[in-house]
Each structure stands twice: as C-alpha cells, then as structure tokens.
Amino acid sequence: MSILVPAAPRARTRMTPMRAALYLLLLVLAVFYLVPVFAIIVTSLKGTVELARSTVWELPKAADLSSYSTAFTALAPSFFNSVFLVVPATILSATLGSLNGYVLSKLRFRGSNVVFTLLLFGMFIPYQSILIPLVQFLETINLYGGIPGLILVHVVYGIPICTLIFRNYFATVPRELLEAARIDGASVIGIYRHVMLPISIPGFVVVMIWQFTSIWNEFLFAVTIAQTPTQQPITVALQNLAGSLAPEQNIQMAGALMAALPTLLIYILLGRYFVRGLLAGSLKG
Amino acid sequence: MATATAQPVILERLPRSRSLRLPPWEKLTPLLLIAPSVILIAVFVYGFIGATMRTSLVRWNSALPDYTFVGLHNYQRLFQLDRFQADLANTLHFTAIFLAGCIILGLGAAVLLDQRLRGTLFFQNVYMYPLALSFVVTGTVWRWILNPNSGVNVILGNLHLDFLKSGWLTDTHTALNSLGIAAVWQMSGFCMAMFLAGLRGIPEELREAARVDGANEWQLFWRITFPLLRPITLSAVIILGHISLKIFDLVYVMTFGGPGYATDMPSLYMWIATFQQFLYSRGAAIAIVLLLMVAILIVPYLVWNLRGETEQ
Numbered sequence: 001m002s003i004l005v006p007a008a009p010r011a012r013t014r015m016t017p018m019r020a021a022l023y024l025l026l027l028v029l030a031v032f033y034l035v036p037v038f039a040i041i042v043t044s045l046k047g048t049v050e051l052a053r054s055t056v057w058e059l060p061k062a063a064d065l066s067s068y069s070t071a072f073t074a075l076a077p078s079f080f081n082s083v084f085l086v087v088p089a090t091i092l093s094a095t096l097g098s099l100n101g102y103v104l105s106k107l108r109f110r111g112s113n114v115v116f117t118l119l120l121f122g123m124f125i126p127y128q129s130i131l132i133p134l135v136q137f138l139e140t141i142n143l144y145g146g147i148p149g150l151i152l153v154h155v156v157y158g159i160p161i162c163t164l165i166f167r168n169y170f171a172t173v174p175r176e177l178l179e180a181a182r183i184d185g186a187s188v189i190g191i192y193r194h195v196m197l198p199i200s201i202p203g204f205v206v207v208m209i210w211q212f213t214s215i216w217n218e219f220l221f222a223v224t225i226a227q228t229p230t231q232q233p234i235t236v237a238l239q240n241l242a243g244s245l246a247p248e249q250n251i252q253m254a255g256a257l258m259a260a261l262p263t264l265l266i267y268i269l270l271g272r273y274f275v276r277g278l279l280a281g282s283l284k285g
Numbered sequence: 286m287a288t289a290t291a292q293p294v295i296l297e298r299l300p301r302s303r304s305l306r307l308p309p310w311e312k313l314t315p316l317l318l319i320a321p322s323v324i325l326i327a328v329f330v331y332g333f334i335g336a337t338m339r340t341s342l343v344r345w346n347s348a349l350p351d352y353t354f355v356g357l358h359n360y361q362r363l364f365q366l367d368r369f370q371a372d373l374a375n376t377l378h379f380t381a382i383f384l385a386g387c388i389i390l391g392l393g394a395a396v397l398l399d400q401r402l403r404g405t406l407f408f409q410n411v412y413m414y415p416l417a418l419s420f421v422v423t424g425t426v427w428r429w430i431l432n433p434n435s436g437v438n439v440i441l442g443n444l445h446l447d448f449l450k451s452g453w454l455t456d457t458h459t460a461l462n463s464l465g466i467a468a469v470w471q472m473s474g475f476c477m478a479m480f481l482a483g484l485r486g487i488p489e490e491l492r493e494a495a496r497v498d499g500a501n502e503w504q505l506f507w508r509i510t511f512p513l514l515r516p517i518t519l520s521a522v523i524i525l526g527h528i529s530l531k532i533f534d535l536v537y538v539m540t541f542g543g544p545g546y547a548t549d550m551p552s553l554y555m556w557i558a559t560f561q562q563f564l565y566s567r568g569a570a571i572a573i574v575l576l577l578m579v580a581i582l583i584v585p586y587l588v589w590n591l592r593g594e595t596e597q
Contacts, residue, residue, distance in 0.1 A: 019402065026397055029390070030411045033470065036426040039436075043429065054443070056435050099318045107315035108304040115323060117587050122330040124583040126531045128555040129576040130329065132569055133336035156329045159322045178305050188307065188314040217419030219534040224560065235421040239538055242425060249429055256425040260418050267417035271410060275478055278416060 044068065044253035051249060064250075071241070071254035077230065078237035079258065082216055085147050085233055089154040090211040096155070097162020097207055102196050104163065105170040106178060107188065116167070123160035127220055138225060146231035153225065154215045161214075162207050165280045169203035170196065202273075209270055210277030213263045234259045334576065340569035348563045359570040369571070371546040372554050376578075379461055379468075379550070380529040386469035387525050388518065391476025396506070398477075399484040409481070413474035420471065424538030427467035428454065431539075454540055457547040464548050468535055472528065476521050483517040484510065520586075527582050530575065551575045 042057055047064040104116050134153065135144060143149035173196070181191045222233045232240070238259045242252050267274050307315075341360070344353045363369050394412050398405045415423065430436040431453040438450045453463045487510060495505050533552040536542060542549035542557070551571050559568030 026408045033411050056439055096322050100322050103315040103319045106305050119326050122326050126575045126579055128572040129337050130333035133333040156325045188311050219421050235419050238421055256422045260422045263417045
C-alpha cells in the first residue's frame with residue numbers, strides 16, 4: 001500500500017500563489033479534523049468551575065488534572081476489562097484467519113470460492129440480525145453478561161475479515177516456495193508451520209492491529225452482552241459515565257481521551273499497518 | 286492488462302493453477318483446517334439469521350418466548366408504524382448526506398494531498414486519525430461541540446455570527462444533519478485513503494501525455510483522473526453505504542434517536558424494541574429488514590468479485 005509514501009515533492013519549491021492557496025485549503029481541512037482534539041484539551045484540563053459558558057473554548061488558566069483522576073478512577077476497571085477482552089480475541093481470530101487464508105489461497109478445492117464468499121458475507125451483516133439468537137445462545141451456555149462471552153463473539157465474527165486479509169497476503173507467496181517444501185517432504189501442516197507461518201509476520205501485524213482496534217472500539221455487542229457493571233468494556237463504561245456517574249463535561253472528555261489512547265497510539269506508531277487493514281476489504285494493495 | 290489504477294477488489298484474483306496439488310491422503314487436511322471456522326460461521330451467521338427470521342414470524346412480544354406462528358403480521362404492523370416509517374426516511378436521508386460528505390471531503394483531500402507539496406504526510410495523518418477512534422469517543426466529543434449551549438454556538442457568538450447559530454442536535458430539523466457532521470468527521474478519512482491510493486496508482490505519464498495534448502488541469506481531472514477513479518468511487522459508495530445503514534453507536538451516544546424520532550434509525554429501534562421493550566418479534570422483523578437493505582448493496586458486490594475470479 002503506497003498511500004503512506006507520498007510522491008516526491010516537485011523540484012521547484014518557490015511559494016507561488018497557487019501553492020499558498022493549496023496549503024490554505026489543507027490547513028482549513030486540518031482545523032476541521034483537529035477541532036475535537038482542541039475541545040478535549042480545553043475542557044478536560046479545566047476544573048468544573050472554570051467551564052463557564054463564554055470561555056469554554058479558551059485555554060485553561062492553569063492545567064487542572066482533577067478530571068483526569070476522577071475519570072481514571074471511574075474507568076480504570078473497564079479499561080482492563082477491555083484489555084482482557086481484546087488480547088485473547090485478537091490472537092484467536094488471527095490464528096483462525098491465518099489457517100483459513102492458507103487453505104483458501106494455496107490449497108483451494110472445488111467450491112472454495114463459494115465457501116470464501118459465504119464466509120465474507122459474515123463481515124457485512126448488520127449484527128442486529130443475529131443478536132436475539134446470540135443472546136439466547138450465550139445464556140444457554142452461561143456466557144451471557146461478561147467478558148468471556150464477548151471474547152467468543154469477537155473471535156467468531158472476526159473470522160471473515162481475518163481470513164480475507166490473510167488470504168490476500170498469502171496470495172502473493174510464490175507457489176514455487178511451497179512446491180520446494182513439498183519436494184523436501186513437508187506435509188500440508190508442515191508447510192504451514194515451516195513456510196507460511198514464518199513469512200506471515202507482516203500479515204499477523206496487519207490483522208492483529210485491525211482486530212485490536214475494532215474490538216477495542218466496538219459498542220453494539222458490548223452494550224448488549226456485557227451487562228454486568230464490573231464486566232463492562234471501556235466503550236460501555238464511557239457511555240455510562242455521561243449518563244450517571246459524572247455528567248461534568250471535563251470528566252467525560254478526560255474519559256474519552258482515556259478510551260481513545262490505546263488505538264490512537266497504535267495509529268501513531270503503526271499507522272502504515274493500520275491503513276492496510278482498513279483498505280483490505282475494499283482495495284488490493 | 287496492466288491496470289492504470291488500484292482496482293477495488295475484495296478478492297485477490299487467483300488463477301486456479303496457483304493452488305498446490307495434493308496427494309489423495311492429504312486431500313482432507315485443508316478441509317479439516319477450515320472446518321472450525323466454517324462451522325462457527327454456519328451456526329453464528331447463517332443459523333442465527335435463520336433463527337431471527339423465525340422469531341420475526343411468531344408472536345413473541347413479551348419477555349417470555351411465544352412461538353405461535355403469525356406469518357408476516359409483524360412486518361405488516363412494522364411498516365404501518367410512524368416510528369418505523371420515520372426510521373426508514375432517516376436512514377436514507379442520513380446515508381445521502383453521509384455519502385456526499387465523505388466523498389466530497391475525501392476526494393477533495395485526496396486531490397490536495399496528491400499535489401506533491403511538502404508536508405503532505407502530516408496532513409494525511411491528521412485527516413485519518415479519527416478512523417482509529419470508536420464512535421463512542423467521537424459521539425462523546427461531538428455531543429459537546431454540537432450542544433447549543435456549550436459548543437460551536439459559543440464560537441459563533443464570539444465571532445458575531447449569531448445568524449449561523451443553530452439548535453444542532455436538539456432541533457428536530459437539524460439533528461440528523463448534525464449527526465452527519467460527526468459521522469463524516471470520523472469516516473471521510475477512509476474515503477480519502479481509497480481515493481489517494483487510486484490517484485497514486487495513475488501513472489504520471491498518462492497525465493503528462495494529456496498535458497502535451499493541450500489539456501488544462503481542470504480537463505485533466507474530469508477527463509482522465511476522475512473516470513479512472515470511478516471503480517473506487519463505486520467501492521466507496523458500497524462500503525460506506527452499508528456502514529451508514531448499520532450506524533448504531535453514534536446515534537446511541539449522541540441522540541439515542543431523539544429529539545422525538547428525528548434521528549431514530551432501524552439499527553437503534555431494533556435494539557430498543559428488543560432489549561428495552563421486549564418486543565422480540567418486532568425487533569427480529571426490523572433486523573431482517575435491515576439485513577435485506579444491507580444485502581441489496583453487498584451481495585452484488587461479492588458476487589461480482591466471485592465471478593471475476595472464476596472467469597480467470
């Protein structure tokens with residue numbers, strides 16, 4: 001995916017009126033995208049008293065971190081619930097996805113395209129269409145209400161996207177590599193373990209970043225299934241923070257930043273891989 | 286044929302011969318490897334959709350399951366409800382502004398970033414970071430910005446632009462569009478990334494040749510660049526369109542469907558009907574209608590991809 005590698009700037013760098021106009025447009029757009037960041041800064045760093053109406057958009061006179069400590073106390077347990085949800089769900093769905101991707105790219109059988117398309121459809125459905133039987137099922141197996149049930153749900157509904165990314169990744173592996181391994185006597189499983197798995201690290205990075213971000217940010221399953229107050233993921237807890245615990249805006253904004261931080265850090269540090277996952281469903285890279 | 290631009294494909298086109306030939310005793314191994322996933326999807330996607338369809342055809346409208354068959358009665362009632370009619374109108378209105386906003390901003394930003402200026406990587410990262418956030422975070426922050434008492438109205442007042450002040454999320458006439466602003470803010474970067482990948486895939490020689498033939502930059506864009514981006518635009522419309530039909534988190538967090546039913550959507554009403562009002566059969570009927578709307582967009586896209594592959 002070449003989109004994060006911009007074309008080299010043209011040699012001449014004289015500031016023409018045309019260029020100035022282009023930069024101005026780029027800046028105007030940037031302001032639009034950065035307004036919420038500014039809103040978080042100016043509100044979360046203020047005490048409740050300073051959140052007066054006419055100066056809400058002005059910087060605080062002195063940074064007041066009390067809203068952060070309040071938000072942290074309220075959200076820390078659910079932050080860790082999210083960690084305990086995201087880590088196993090990401091690893092399991094990536095593992096299943098890599099096995100499927102291997103089979104559906106390198107070991108295709110009669111009807112494998114149909115199987116793949118039927119799998120893929122699962123990532124586009126509105127989850128409302130499976131929610132009622134899902135809740136009944138989780139109640140039956142005693143996994144309704146908390147993180148273990150959510151892990152199962154995210155593993156299952158993560159299969160399509162993980163399979164898609166790995167299938168497209170493995171498609172670029174030359175067949176000669178696999179045939180060489182076969183001549184050396186490797187079995188189907190042996191090829192996976194000794195050839196595909198070692199070279200699929202970048203694929204795993206893309207899939208795991210994608211799954212981490214999606215599951216961390218997910219809300220519909222979380223608000224439906226993780227009803228127990230001590231078992232809520234961060235998205236549900238943040239929403240509840242606004243409802244009852246702390247209606248003050250500064251605390252909500254501090255909480256929003258806390259909920260956003262892990263995925264934001266991933267984006268800043270590993271944006272290249274994030275974009276690859278993002279475009280996996282719509283574009284070949 | 287070498288493609289001039291990144292093609293919107295969901296399936297990497299794989300010629301049959303790239304598959305490995307297996308001896309008879311290993312023919313079953315691939316099937317065993319994908320069996321767990323296939324079984325899980327068969328049950329959790331197709332089995333559960335079937336169960337939801339069944340629920341939509343019975344009279345289960347209280348906390349206790351009641352499997353008395355009533356045919357399409359729930360659907361008939363549903364389409365007569367003022368609330369559901371509002372939901373359908375809202376979802377179409379919202380999808381229209383969401384798509385228009387994302388495509389205009391996304392294409393505009395992509396064209397700007399493709400001008401070979403210094404520092405574009407910084408701007409690109411700024412335009413795309415909202416994609417890493419959850420709709421709950423976006424909703425929490427934009428709920429404050431679009432609150433008539435605290436947010437953007439204060440700025441407009443300070444700038445003496447009072448005529449631009451609005452009720453935003455609290456006014457039935459502007460609530461849906463306000464929701465659209467937050468949604469476009471979050472998702473337009475996706476559109477931009479798609480268009481930018483497309484633009485970077487167009488060889489410079491092609492544009493250079495058109496310039497030699499005397500085309501100006503405006504003609505160049507509309508006659509060369511834009512037609513080459515058409516498959517990507519279609520892809521963006523399908524992907525963003527289905528996201529828009531399914532939008533739930535943002536509405537839940539910002540307005541919960543209000544004021545009145547001004548921002549209510551099928552995805553939200555399904556949840557309220559099922560899990561707050563215990564009208565399970567009604568919730569199931571809404572879910573099936575929603576599924577059909579999404580399927581109309583997605584199934585042709587998937588089938589088109591599948592066919593493109595088997596032809597090779």
